[in-house]
Amino acid sequence: MNxxxxxxxxxxxxxxxxxxxxxxxxQVRGLQRMIDEDTYCIDVLTQISAVTKALQGVAVGxxxxxxxxxxxxxxxxxxxxxxxxxxxxxxxxxxxxxx
Amino acid sequence: MNxxxxxxxxxxxxxxxxxxxxxxxxQVRGLQRMIDEDTYCIDVLTQISAVTKALQGVAVGxxxxxxxxxxxxxxxxxxxxxxxxxxxxxxxxxxxxxx
Amino acid sequence: MNxxxxxxxxxxxxxxxxxxxxxxxxQVRGLQRMIDEDTYCIDVLTQISAVTKALQGVAVGxxxxxxxxxxxxxxxxxxxxxxxxxxxxxxxxxxxxxx
Amino acid sequence: MNxxxxxxxxxxxxxxxxxxxxxxxxQVRGLQRMIDEDTYCIDVLTQISAVTKALQGVAVGxxxxxxxxxxxxxxxxxxxxxxxxxxxxxxxxxxxxxx
Numbered sequence: 001m002n003x004x005x006x007x008x009x010x011x012x013x014x015x016x017x018x019x020x021x022x023x024x025x026x027q028v029r030g031l032q033r034m035i036d037e038d039t040y041c042i043d044v045l046t047q048i049s050a051v052t053k054a055l056q057g058v059a060v061g062x063x064x065x066x067x068x069x070x071x072x073x074x075x076x077x078x079x080x081x082x083x084x085x086x087x088x089x090x091x092x093x094x095x096x097x098x099x
Numbered sequence: 100m101n102x103x104x105x106x107x108x109x110x111x112x113x114x115x116x117x118x119x120x121x122x123x124x125x126q127v128r129g130l131q132r133m134i135d136e137d138t139y140c141i142d143v144l145t146q147i148s149a150v151t152k153a154l155q156g157v158a159v160g161x162x163x164x165x166x167x168x169x170x171x172x173x174x175x176x177x178x179x180x181x182x183x184x185x186x187x188x189x190x191x192x193x194x195x196x197x198x
Numbered sequence: 199m200n201x202x203x204x205x206x207x208x209x210x211x212x213x214x215x216x217x218x219x220x221x222x223x224x225q226v227r228g229l230q231r232m233i234d235e236d237t238y239c240i241d242v243l244t245q246i247s248a249v250t251k252a253l254q255g256v257a258v259g260x261x262x263x264x265x266x267x268x269x270x271x272x273x274x275x276x277x278x279x280x281x282x283x284x285x286x287x288x289x290x291x292x293x294x295x296x297x
Numbered sequence: 298m299n300x301x302x303x304x305x306x307x308x309x310x311x312x313x314x315x316x317x318x319x320x321x322x323x324q325v326r327g328l329q330r331m332i333d334e335d336t337y338c339i340d341v342l343t344q345i346s347a348v349t350k351a352l353q354g355v356a357v358g359x360x361x362x363x364x365x366x367x368x369x370x371x372x373x374x375x376x377x378x379x380x381x382x383x384x385x386x387x388x389x390x391x392x393x394x395x396x
Contacts, residue, residue: 003148005120007137008137008138008139008140008170009140010134010140010143011137012149014134014137017124017134018134020130021130021134022131024127025124025127025128025131028120028124028127029124030116031120031157032117032120032121033145035109035113035116035117035120035145036117038106038107038110038111039107039112040107041107041108041109041161041164041165041169042165042178042187042188042191043164044109044161044166045161045191045195046127046191046194048154048155048157048158048161048190048195048198049158049194049197050198051154052154052155052158052198053151053198054146055154056147056151057125058147059151059185060145061146062140062143062144062147063140066140066141066144069162070140073195074177082169082189086170089104089141090133092141092144092145092148094133095144095148096144096147096148096151097189098148098153098156099147099149099152
């Protein structure tokens with residue numbers, strides 16, 4: 001009945017990820033308020049660094065769980081697709097490094 | 100009557116910055132939805148890269164206007180503080196590079 | 199006689215990696231020359247971006263081969279250490295993101 | 298008598314920059330040795346992060362001196378080119394952020 005019975009690599013921590021992203025959403029709203037209230041440029045930049053770091057933290061967590069579950073799963077059950085999966089994960093990491 | 104008559108370096112583009120940050124806020128909400136709907140890990144990571152890039156774009160714009168207005172202003176009107184201002188801006192850039 | 203009979207994940211491409219790193223070494227020597235010859239600051243910065251990108255490219259390749267060989271190997275032959283290995287790889291990716 | 302009367306922003310620290318870049322060159326040679334000696338992937342990645350961080354440190358120093366000298370100089374002596382110079386510096390920072 002469930003199209004995705006196993007869920008994703010991050011399934012066990014879904015609630016925690018959504019909570020972290022909600023906090024990040026609040027930080028982005030805080031940035032709007034800072035601009036609206038003419039906060040000093042450098043303080044806005046410091047806060048953007050904090051939000052970026054928080055987002056990257058979420059990304060690193062997702063990468064970890066993707067490798068631990070999805071990639072390792074493919075290694076066992078679907079070795080034909082393993083190279084594709086690792087390649088895909090690597091491209092995602094490369095995109096994070098460039099963003 | 101205005102506590103900050105000169106405004107900040109980004110003052111002329113305040114509305115545009117707030118609009119960009121509102122779009123980023125929507126993207127962060129989109130990330131929560133993606134997690135909630137069990138979107139494939141790699142697609143979530145791709146979207147996180149896009150949000151990070153958008154945030155960095157805002158930061159680069161703020162740095163540009165800070166240098167163009169605040170730093171250049173200090174060079175003319177407050178040379179004693181110029182070194183401090185440039186040092187402070189450089190530290191903000193270093194933080195962005197590490198975030 | 200060989201302390202590391204299996205080699206590392208990157209073993210099949212050792213020569214290619216060393217060649218890439220030799221080119222990067224040449225680029226770093228080029229940077230010294232640029233500074234020595236009073237090259238315009240912005241042109242030095244552009245070249246530093248190119249070297250950083252080349253280094254990150256090497257890192258991304260190593261991550262890919264580490265996951266494809268070492269992590270997948272642990273999944274099959276040493277499942278007790280799998281979590282440690284993925285955690286260790288994730289920490290390395292996090293360090294790259296912050297560097 | 299001075300081949301470069303204006304000098305670059307980094308002129309007063311030329312020797313220090315060349316020394317830092319020489320150390321980075323040595324670190325890149327160290328990376329080649331690590332690969333050649335089959336060092337564990339994660340240890341190579343850790344070292345790449347250190348080299349990248351050292352390179353970014355040089356870049357941040359150059360940005361600081363470029364703004365302090367070249368940009369501020371343009372503000373005083375060549376205001377027509379100020380916007381171009383700040384735009385150019387900002388683009389260099391954006392490239393660093395993406396590298």
